[in-house]
Amino acid sequence: MDPKVLIVEDDTNLVELLTYNLEKEGFATVQTEDGEEALVLAQEESPDIVILDWMIANLSGIEVCRRLRRSPATQNVPIIMLTARTEEADRIRGLETGADDYITKPFSPRELVARINAVLRRLRPAIAGATLSYADIEMDLGAHKVVRAGEAISLGPTEFRLLRHFLEHPGRVFSREQLLDAVWGRDVYVEQRTVDVHIRRLRKAINANGRSDIIRTVRSAGYALDSGVGQS
Structure with missing residues (x-):
């Protein structure tokens, strides 16, 4: 991108x-x-x-x-x-x-x-490079691989694109509509609740084995990649 x-x-x-x-x-x-x-x-x-x-x-x-x-x-x-x-x-x-x-x-x-x-x-x-990183997460764009704390993470294509968008804008809050446009594209009709489904899948994958939740939910606003608290 x-x-x-x-x-x-x-x-x-x-x-x-x-x-x-x-x-x-x-x-x-x-x-x-x-x-x-x-x-x-x-x-x-x-x-x-x-x-x-x-x-x-x-x-x-x-x-x-x-x-x-x-x-x-x-x-x-x-x-x-x-x-x-x-x-x-x-x-x-x-x-x-x-x-x-x-x-x-x-x-x-x-x-x-x-x-x-x-x-x-x-x-x-x-x-600026082919590797995106934030906190203990690293994404190799060329190899299409994600690692957290040294352990490989398996992601579906949509979850990969979603995480990539977050990694490119760490700390920034995105509404569901903005995520739909950025990850799915403006020409594709997808219901906003679909974002919530894929956020849950992404969380399940990257937060496995007791890892801290790195995706922050901002009530009435959206989601952000944040190494702090998971809810606000």
Whole structure:
């Protein structure tokens, strides 16, 4: 699954340039020029990182950043802000609002790709390689194998994809609808309760032999991969 970038930018030429370069480097992209739509897409598309322009329609980039950080579903998504502002105070304001990095226009696409990779390596190391890991769980994508605490875990195809999605976004809460879109696909009709069935199967497999429950159920919200408490 390619890392997904949400591009929030109102300069059409720049969006086309960024989209081309990011997709060439193996990223999937989603674009919008509207701040309010960006908030919706961040919930629906579950991006791995957001490229956010300071000056956009309806909501400023700063306000979008602030709201993304307030929402449990998006509070851990890395954000890189783009801006023509060069003053130190503006850069500090962007970082204090919750941005993980800050690039001043003009910039080269190569620089942005390098910054994205650096942020992902730092904040989402799991998606930077062929092995995903969290706590005592390791998933070898090439060999299609899962190990917990050194012991091989047998998973069905759906449970494997479900665990992979969680491993790519540790700690993040996903609703049943978001999991359906990410694991089953938008073009497939599956009832939301199906998610609960596969979560139970996944739990049974990875929590066997008295291991701690690493999947957290968040009432009225969904599920998350969390080495802490199983319910909240």
